[in-house]
Amino acid sequence: MQFEFLLEQVVNGLVLGGYYLLIALGLSLIFSVGGIVNLAHGAFYALGAYVCVELTKRLGFGAAVVISPFAVALLGILFERFILRRFYTADPILSLLVTFGLAMVAEQAIRMIWGAAPVSAEIPQSFRGSVIVGDFLFSRYRLLILAVVAAILLGIWLLLHKTSFGRVVRAGIQRPDMVAALGIRLQPYMTGIVMLGVGMAALGGAFFAPITTVHPAMGAEIMTVAFVVVVIGGLGSFWGVIIAALLVGVVRGIAIHFEPAAGEASIYVLMFLVLLVRPRGLLGERIEKFE
Amino acid sequence: MIRTSRRTLLQTGAAFAGASALGFPAIVRAQTDKIRIGHLTPLTGFLGVIGSYAQLGAKLAAEEINGSGGILGKPIDLLSEDSINPATAATKAQRMLEQDGAVVLLGEISSASSLTIMQVAERNKKVFFSTGARSDALRGKNCNKYSFHCDIPNTVMVNAVGTALSQKGMVKGKKFFTLTADYIFGHDLLKAAKTFFGAHDANLIGDELIATDVTDFSPYLLKVRQAKPDVVCCNLAGNQVTNLVKQYAEFGFPYPLVGFNLNTGDAWAAGAGNLSGTWPTVWYHTLNNPTSQAFVAAFAKKYGKPPENHAWIDYVTLKLLAEAINTTKSTDSGELIAYFEKQAQFDIGKARKAYFRSWDHQLVQEAYPFTVKPKDQMKDQWDMLVLGDAVPAANDPLETIYPTREQNPCEMKA
Numbered sequence: 001m002q003f004e005f006l007l008e009q010v011v012n013g014l015v016l017g018g019y020y021l022l023i024a025l026g027l028s029l030i031f032s033v034g035g036i037v038n039l040a041h042g043a044f045y046a047l048g049a050y051v052c053v054e055l056t057k058r059l060g061f062g063a064a065v066v067i068s069p070f071a072v073a074l075l076g077i078l079f080e081r082f083i084l085r086r087f088y089t090a091d092p093i094l095s096l097l098v099t100f101g102l103a104m105v106a107e108q109a110i111r112m113i114w115g116a117a118p119v120s121a122e123i124p125q126s127f128r129g130s131v132i133v134g135d136f137l138f139s140r141y142r143l144l145i146l147a148v149v150a151a152i153l154l155g156i157w158l159l160l161h162k163t164s165f166g167r168v169v170r171a172g173i174q175r176p177d178m179v180a181a182l183g184i185r186l187q188p189y190m191t192g193i194v195m196l197g198v199g200m201a202a203l204g205g206a207f208f209a210p211i212t213t214v215h216p217a218m219g220a221e222i223m224t225v226a227f228v229v230v231v232i233g234g235l236g237s238f239w240g241v242i243i244a245a246l247l248v249g250v251v252r253g254i255a256i257h258f259e260p261a262a263g264e265a266s267i268y269v270l271m272f273l274v275l276l277v278r279p280r281g282l283l284g285e286r287i288e289k290f291e
Numbered sequence: 292m293i294r295t296s297r298r299t300l301l302q303t304g305a306a307f308a309g310a311s312a313l314g315f316p317a318i319v320r321a322q323t324d325k326i327r328i329g330h331l332t333p334l335t336g337f338l339g340v341i342g343s344y345a346q347l348g349a350k351l352a353a354e355e356i357n358g359s360g361g362i363l364g365k366p367i368d369l370l371s372e373d374s375i376n377p378a379t380a381a382t383k384a385q386r387m388l389e390q391d392g393a394v395v396l397l398g399e400i401s402s403a404s405s406l407t408i409m410q411v412a413e414r415n416k417k418v419f420f421s422t423g424a425r426s427d428a429l430r431g432k433n434c435n436k437y438s439f440h441c442d443i444p445n446t447v448m449v450n451a452v453g454t455a456l457s458q459k460g461m462v463k464g465k466k467f468f469t470l471t472a473d474y475i476f477g478h479d480l481l482k483a484a485k486t487f488f489g490a491h492d493a494n495l496i497g498d499e500l501i502a503t504d505v506t507d508f509s510p511y512l513l514k515v516r517q518a519k520p521d522v523v524c525c526n527l528a529g530n531q532v533t534n535l536v537k538q539y540a541e542f543g544f545p546y547p548l549v550g551f552n553l554n555t556g557d558a559w560a561a562g563a564g565n566l567s568g569t570w571p572t573v574w575y576h577t578l579n580n581p582t583s584q585a586f587v588a589a590f591a592k593k594y595g596k597p598p599e600n601h602a603w604i605d606y607v608t609l610k611l612l613a614e615a616i617n618t619t620k621s622t623d624s625g626e627l628i629a630y631f632e633k634q635a636q637f638d639i640g641k642a643r644k645a646y647f648r649s650w651d652h653q654l655v656q657e658a659y660p661f662t663v664k665p666k667d668q669m670k671d672q673w674d675m676l677v678l679g680d681a682v683p684a685a686n687d688p689l690e691t692i693y694p695t696r697e698q699n700p701c702e703m704k705a
Contacts (some may be wrong), residue, residue: 005517012509116343120562129543137516139542204495212506213533213560256510264502
C-alpha cells in the first residue's frame with residue numbers, strides 16, 4: 001500500500017511539474033535567444049489569470065482559457081518591440097532592472113484595475129472531481145492541464161526542429177554572430193519567441209486561476225519556482241528545463257509524503273545539490289554566449 | 292589655517308542650527324496639534340488581502356472621529372503601514388513609538404507579528420491593541436499589561452464551529468483530519484481543536500503542518516484520501532484557506548470540509564461554487580444591528596464594496612479607543628489600562644456589548660458559526676454566508692465560550 005501511495009505522489013508530482021514547465025520554459029527560451037532574464041515573466045502569468053477570469057464571465061471558461069494567452073501574447077509583442085529590444089546587447093544588469101521594474105508596475109496596474117482583493121474563479125462543472133484508475137486518483141482538471149502541456153511541448157519541439165523558424169532560432173542560440181554574418185536579422189524571431197514565452201506563462205495563469213488565489217502578487221509567487229526550475233535545468237536548455245520541472249514536482253510530492261514540513265524546502269535543497277555537482281544546471285553546459 | 296577651520300566650524304554650526312530650526316518645530320507641532328496613532332497590518336504576503344481591508348477600516352474610523360471633533364479636541368493622525376513580517380512589524384512599531392511620537396498602537400493580523408509588537412509595546416510602556424490576531428498564546432502565556440486583544444481567540448472559533456457541528460452529529464465518534472498552518476497561529480489552533488476533540492469523543496487521525504507559502508495542496512490532498520477521514524478540518528490562514536478550498540473542490544472528495552478559521556475576504560476569494568461546510572466568524576456585514584449597518588453603509592459608500600471582518604475589527608477598535616481617550620481625558624498608558632481593566636462596556640455592533648476582560652485583556656464578545664448560501668440564492672458576490680445564531684446563546688454569559696482562568700495561563704506583571 002505504502003508503495004502505491006508513493007507512486008501516486010510521484011505521478012501527481014509529474015503533473016504539477018508539467019504545469020511549472022509552462023512558466024519555466026518560456027523564461028528559458030527568452031533567455032536563450034535574447035540573453036535576457038525576464039523578471040517580468042510572472043507578471044504575464046498573473047495577467048493571464050486575470051484576463052481569463054474577465055473573459056470567463058462573458059464567454060465561459062473554455063473560450064477564455066484559449067483566448068487569454070493570445071491576448072496576453074499580443075502584449076508580449078509590445079513588450080519585445082518597445083522594451084526588450086533595447087537590451088539584447090546591453091549589460092544584463094540593465095535588463096534585469098528594467099524587467100524587475102516592469103514586474104512591479106504590472107502588479108500595481110493589476111491592483112488599480114482589479115483591486116487588491118482576490119477575484120474568484122471556478123472550474124467548469126464538467127472538469128470537477130477526480131478520476132480513479134485502479135488505486136490511483138487524479139484530478140480531472142489536472143489531467144486536462146497535463147494533456148495541454150504535452151501537446152504544447154510537442155508543438156514547440158516540432159517548431160524548433162522541423163521548421164525554418166526553429167532552425168534560425170537554434171542557430172541564433174548557438175552562434176548569433178554567424179547568423180548575423182549570413183545576413184539574417186534575429187529580431188523578428190525574437191518577437192516570435194517572446195510571444196511564445198509570454199503566451200505560455202499566460203496560459204499557465206489562466207489554467208491555475210480556478211484552483212489558486214487570483215491576486216495581484218501571484219506573479220511574484222510563481223517566479224520563485226520558475227527560477228528554481230530554470231536554474232536546476234540549466235539556463236537555456238530545452239530538455240534541461242523539462243527534466244528539472246518534472247523533478248521539482250516529484251521531489252516536492254515525495255518530500256511531502258515522507259516529511260511534510262520539508263515540502264517547500266525540498267526544492268531548494270534539490271537546487272543546492274544539483275548546483276554543487278553541476279554548477280551550470282543539469283543540461284546547461286552548452287551555453288557559451290554568457291561566459 | 293585657523294581661519295579656514297573656524298569658517299568650517301561656523302558653516303557646520305549654521306547647518307545644524309538650520310536643520311534644527313526646520314526639524315524641531317515639526318516634531319513639536321505633531322505633538323500639540325494632532326494625536327498620532329500607529330497602525331500596522333500586513334499588506335503583502337498570504338495575509339495581505341485581509342490586511343488591506345483592515346487598513347480601510349482604520350482609515351474610515353479615523354475620518355469619522357476627526358469629522359466629529361477628534362479626540363481631546365485634536366484630530367487623529369493615523370500612521371498606517373505594511374507590517375510585512377514579524378521582524379518588520381517590531382521595527383516599525385519601535386519607530387512609531389520612539390520617533391514618530393505615536394501615543395498608542397493598533398492593528399495586525401499575523402499572530403507571529405502581533406507577538407513581536409506586544410514585546411515592543413511592553414518595553415516602551417505604551418498600549419497596543421492587537422486587532423486581528425487569534426492565537427490563544429498571545430492572551431495566554433505571552434500576555435502582558437500593555438497589550439489588548441480584540442479578535443476572538445482560537446478557542447472561541449473552535450467552540451463556535453464545534454458546537455454547530457455537534458448539533459449536526461458531525462463530532463462524536465467521528466474521524467477528523469486536520470490541515471494546519473505552520474506558525475504560532477496554526478499550532479495554537481490545532482491545540483484548541485485537540486482539546487475540543489478530546490472533550491467531545493472525536494478522533495484526530497491525521498494532521499499536516501503546512502508552510503504559509505504553499506499554494507499547491509495536491510500532495511496533501513492525496514494524504515487526506517489515504518487516511519479516509521469522516522471530516523476534513525482546515526486550520527489554515529489567509530490565502531492558504533482560499534487555495535485549499537478551491538483545490539478541495541477541484542478534487543471533489545466525499546469528506547465534508549469544515550474549518551476552525553476563516554476570514555470573509557478569503558471566502559469571497561474562494562468563489563461561491565467552491566466553498567461549503569461550517570466555519571466560524573467574528574462578524575459579517577449582513578449582521579442585523581444598527582451600529583453594524585451604519586458602518587457597512589459608510590464603508591460601502593466610500594470604497595464601493597462591503598467591509599470584511601478585519602475592516603470591522605480595526606474600525607471598532609479605533610472607535611472604542613477614541614471613546615476611552617475622550618472619557619479618561621488622557622492618552623497616558625497607565626490611565627487607559629486602568630480604564631479598560633474596569634471592564635468598561637462598548638457597543639461594537641453586536642447584540643450584546645463587549646468589554647476587555649480585566650485579567651487577560653481579551654475583548655469578550657459574541658461569535659457566530661456560518662454555513663454557505665446556495666449559489667442561486669446569493670444577491671451579489673459578497674452575499675455568500677448564512678450566519679448561525681450567536682454563540683454563546685442569549686441566556687448564557689458571554690465568557691462561557693472563552694478560556695477560563697484555569698485554562699488560560701496569563702499572568703500579568705504589575
